Amino acid sequence: MSLVELDRVSVHFSRGQRRTRSDTVHALDDVTLTINPGEVLGIVGESGCGKTTLGRVIVGLERPTSGEVVVRGVKRSRNQRPGANARNDGFQMVYQDAAGSLNPWKRIGWSIGEPLQNEGLGKAERRRRVTELLDQVGLPGQMIDRYPGELSGGQQQRAAIARALASKPRLIVLDEAVSSLDMSTQAQVLNLLKDLADQHPVNYVFISHDIAAVDFMSDRIAVMYLGKIVELQNSAKDTHPLVHPYSITLRSAVPVPDPAVEKGRSRIVLTGPVASASDLPSGCRFHTRCPIAQPICSEEEPELTEHQLDTSVACHFAGEFEHLYRRSSNSNTQP
Amino acid sequence: MILLLGRRLLEAVGVLFVLSVLIYTIGTLVPGDIAQQMTGIEGATPERMAEFRERLGLDRPLLVRYADWLGDAVRGDFGVSLFSERDIGADIRAQFPVSFEIAVVSVMLAVIIGIPLGVYGAVHTGSILDRLLRGLSLIFFSVPTFVSGVLFVWFGSMFLKPFYTSYYIPFTEDPLANLRAISLPCLAIALPASASIIQMTRSTMISSLQEPFIDTARVKGVRETRVRYLHALRDALGPVVTLIGLMFGALVGGLIIVEQIFNLPGLGRGVLVAIGQRDFPYVIAASLAIATVYIAANLVVDFLYPILDPRQRDQE
Numbered sequence: 180m181s182l183v184e185l186d187r188v189s190v191h192f193s194r195g196q197r198r199t200r201s202d203t204v205h206a207l208d209d210v211t212l213t214i215n216p217g218e219v220l221g222i223v224g225e226s227g228c229g230k231t232t233l234g235r236v237i238v239g240l241e242r243p244t245s246g247e248v249v250v251r252g253v254k255r256s257r258n259q260r261p262g263a264n265a266r267n268d269g270f271q272m273v274y275q276d277a278a279g280s281l282n283p284w285k286r287i288g289w290s291i292g293e294p295l296q297n298e299g300l301g302k303a304e305r306r307r308r309v310t311e312l313l314d315q316v317g318l319p320g321q322m323i324d325r326y327p328g329e330l331s332g333g334q335q336q337r338a339a340i341a342r343a344l345a346s347k348p349r350l351i352v353l354d355e356a357v358s359s360l361d362m363s364t365q366a367q368v369l370n371l372l373k374d375l376a377d378q379h380p381v382n383y384v385f386i387s388h389d390i391a392a393v394d395f396m397s398d399r400i401a402v403m404y405l406g407k408i409v410e411l412q413n414s415a416k417d418t419h420p421l422v423h424p425y426s427i428t429l430r431s432a433v434p435v436p437d438p439a440v441e442k443g444r445s446r447i448v449l450t451g452p453v454a455s456a457s458d459l460p461s462g463c464r465f466h467t468r469c470p471i472a473q474p475i476c477s478e479e480e481p482e483l484t485e486h487q488l489d490t491s492v493a494c495h496f497a498g499e500f501e502h503l504y505r506r507s508s509n510s511n512t513q514p
Numbered sequence: 515m516i517l518l519l520g521r522r523l524l525e526a527v528g529v530l531f532v533l534s535v536l537i538y539t540i541g542t543l544v545p546g547d548i549a550q551q552m553t554g555i556e557g558a559t560p561e562r563m564a565e566f567r568e569r570l571g572l573d574r575p576l577l578v579r580y581a582d583w584l585g586d587a588v589r590g591d592f593g594v595s596l597f598s599e600r601d602i603g604a605d606i607r608a609q610f611p612v613s614f615e616i617a618v619v620s621v622m623l624a625v626i627i628g629i630p631l632g633v634y635g636a637v638h639t640g641s642i643l644d645r646l647l648r649g650l651s652l653i654f655f656s657v658p659t660f661v662s663g664v665l666f667v668w669f670g671s672m673f674l675k676p677f678y679t680s681y682y683i684p685f686t687e688d689p690l691a692n693l694r695a696i697s698l699p700c701l702a703i704a705l706p707a708s709a710s711i712i713q714m715t716r717s718t719m720i721s722s723l724q725e726p727f728i729d730t731a732r733v734k735g736v737r738e739t740r741v742r743y744l745h746a747l748r749d750a751l752g753p754v755v756t757l758i759g760l761m762f763g764a765l766v767g768g769l770i771i772v773e774q775i776f777n778l779p780g781l782g783r784g785v786l787v788a789i790g791q792r793d794f795p796y797v798i799a800a801s802l803a804i805a806t807v808y809i810a811a812n813l814v815v816d817f818l819y820p821i822l823d824p825r826q827r828d829q830e
Contacts, residue, residue: 240729266735279726284748284824290727294734326824346734 180252182350182382183214183237188246190232194457204457207231208406210244211483214350219376219383221397223390223429225443227456229406230386234352237384238272239264266297268350271343275355277335280342280429281327287313287338288323294346312341315378317371335373344375350382358387369395390429402426405456405464407483414489422492424469424500447504464494471496471503522816526809528803537801538580542792570596570610583795592799597791602799606781610803613773615685615692617765617807621758624707629754631708632715633747636723648716650710657770661770663702664777670698682778699776703768707761714757718750725749739793752823759815763808 188277190207214220214237222230223437235241236248240261248255248266265271274280281290289314292305300308310320316337327335336356353372357365369392374384385396393400402410402423410423421430428447435441451468454460462466466476475495483493496503550563567573571582584594592602635644654662678698685692722728723746731745732738772784781800788796 238733240733243793260732260738262729264731265733270733272733274726274730276726280732282727282745282749284822286824293731293736297735302627328824342730416661 181213182213182216182501183249183465184249185210185212185233185236186247186249187211188236188248190229190236190241191244196386201455205406206456207236207243210394210406212383212401212408212411214382216349217384218380218398219396221400222384222386222403223393223400224387224403225388227405228403229456230388230403231354232402232406234272234354234384234386237350238262238270238352239268240272251261265293266346269346269348270350270352271346271348272352272354273336273339273356275358277332277339277356277359278327280339282337283327285326286323286329287325287327288328291338291342291345296340296345303399305340307493309341309343312340312344315344315375316341317367323461333344333360333368336364336368340368340372340375344379344381347379348381351387354386354387355388356391358389365392372396391433402429405454405459407464409465409483409493411483411491412489413491422497422500423494424471424491424504425465425495427500428470463493465494470502473503515583519817526806526813529809530805533805534584534798534802535580537798538583538794539576542576542795544792556573562824569618583798587799593795595788595793595796597788597793602796605796606692606799606803609779609781609784609800610763611684612682612778613769613782614807616696616700616703616772616778616780617762619696620703620765620768621762623700623726624711624761625758627704628708628711629715629747632712632754633719633742635712635716636719636746637710638743639720647712651712654705655709656714657769659702659707660775662705663699666669666698666702667775674698680777691761695776696778699772699778702772702776703765706768707765710757710761711754714754715747715750718753719746722746722750755815755818755822759811766804766808779821 188207188210189205192206194202194204194505195373198231200215202251207456210229210233212220222233226228232241236243239248239255239259241479242257242261250264255264279495288306288309294311295308306323309323311464313320313322318334318337318341322330322334322338330338336359340351340356341406353391357368357371360368372383373396383396385393399414400410400412401408402412402421402425404425410421410426412421421427426447429443433449436443447470449468449470454464454467460477462475462477462480463472466472469476473496479495481493481495483491486497525618535672563618564573571579574582583593590603592606594600595602595605631647637646667680671680677694679691679694681691682695683691723745728741731741736745766782769780770786772778773780773783774786781803785797785800785804788794788800
């Protein structure tokens with residue numbers, strides 16, 4: 180049985196008093212997604228594309244405007260307090276802002292140990308478990324009596340991960356969990372997360388704008404643009420290249436470590452206006468910036484359909500990027 | 515910590531000194547003096563007034579008089595009242611506890627009323643009760659004490675007759691009678707004060723509830739009441755504590771009016787009477803007593819911060 184199923188989930192936020200159409204922000208639109216036990220799902224996209232909202236819907240901090248969330252075969256009730264289901268579902272979240280996610284007034288040990296109170300553990304037993312968790316995330320035991328402000332950014336993120344692990348979750352949503360860390364610390368924390376996944380029966384949903392980090396972490400990748408999933412890769416990352424023009428562009432922005440290759444590589448730079456989530460463009464949401472947009476793209480919205488084995492894409496011209504891109508860049512240079 | 519305390523105490527002494535200079539000088543600038551007041555009763559002639567001033571030492575230069583006063587004051591002798599010729603120190607020692615009790619009880623009342631209602635407003639933003647609370651607190655905040663105080667006296671003597679008494683009896687003599695006498699004056703001071711505590715708690719609490727660690731606590735499976743009071747209110751309390759500290763000082767103005775209206779033998783009424791009589795030795799002594807309380811309240815708040823906020827504690 181799948182761990183979580185999202186069935187045509189939409190989240191719309193309305194601003195202001197008048198609920199006119201342009202006041203509604205489409206954070207998520209018709210997202211259908213399955214998370215299977217034992218896999219890491221990566222979600223990638225630029226800021227404002229709805230990644231965080233998707234993570235919050237999965238954990239239960241956000242209620243879908245429409246659509247269903249099914250957790251291990253059971254539909255989630257629509258009228259509950261935000262976050263109230265997380266404990267029973269065994270879902271946790273780690274935020275980009277690790278410092279903010281730890282109560283600044285409480286010692287690290289207290290914050291990590293708070294969920295253990297629910298299990299009815301005594302004080303000494305809780306302290307022993309917290310020390311264990313700190314050890315697992317690579318923090319020295321004396322950090323237990325520190326306040327969040329006394330830790331470095333990397334240490335705070337490790338503490339936040341220990342906190343998430345404390346309640347033995349089935350699923351942890353890592354929302355830009357390493358984005359605020361510098362590169363060397365990022366690598367350490369990513370490796371730590373991988374090691375932890377080997378030790379614990381835990382799934383990750385890894386949300387990031389950094390496609391390289393998502394590639395490194397994930398078994399499956401969902402690419403999001405303006406509240407929609409535009410591409411879903413269901414297999415290991417290296418077997419298939421990404422197909423959607425937006426995905427190709429994202430990946431082309433990652434520098435290649437080999438300078439010789441990097442020099443000869445061309446980078447696709449997007450032009451055109453970034454569409455707003457409160458004033459969606461007609462047709463395909465990406466057509467305003469798409470390097471290979473054709474007349475049909477502004478008229479008809481493509482559905483997410485299976486393009487080849489293990490790859491679903493929402494694009495009218497899936498698989499034709501190379502061909503169309505060469506043609507359009509040629510026509511641009513020779514008017 | 516000790517060093518900081520010492521520095522703060524030294525600063526407080528400095529403030530009191532500057533204050534005494536200011537009040538002393540302002541006192542001489544005010545038109546009319548005690549001689550006019552005293553002789554006015556018996557028929558004033560310039561000769562009689564001059565004779566009177568000479569007797570009280572008022573004909574000496576300002577600097578000499580001030581130095582003379584300061585010398586006595588640091589030894590705890592504030593002289594005798596020019597009007598009643600009673601010992602000022604003893605009078606203030608008798609009046610001070612009355613005002614202090616009213617101030618403390620009022621602030622406590624304001625906190626007890628204000629904080630839970632502020633939390634309610636933040637949690638149920640936009641609900642009918644929240645809007646009602648905001649409207650009411652605006653009204654309570656806007657009505658001056660001399661209006662609400664009179665209304666309270668009227669209400670107390672018309673409808674709460676068996677309960678309310680207007681004779682002040684010290685707490686140590688009869689606690690119940692004491693509470694009966696100070697209940698309404700304290701309420702008159704506490705209501706506008708609680709209005710601002712409601713507003714402050716509400717707004718800081720709203721932003722605290724949006725902190726990521728609140729979501730984290732919910733996801734941890736923490737009960738909602740615990741999320742609100744242990745996680746969010748704790749975070750929101752800082753500015754509220756500052757406000758309460760300031761309030762304690764600002765109460766003095768309210769005390770003068772309320773003690774007058776409710777006929778309470780406190781410091782506020784004492785000052786008011788003394789100003790009318792141009793009895794400056796008394797006014798100075800009482801002002802310094804009030805300033806001391808104000809400074810002490812702010813000192814307490816300053817030292818509460820590190821206890822409330824681990825981030826402000828000294829690093830080892």
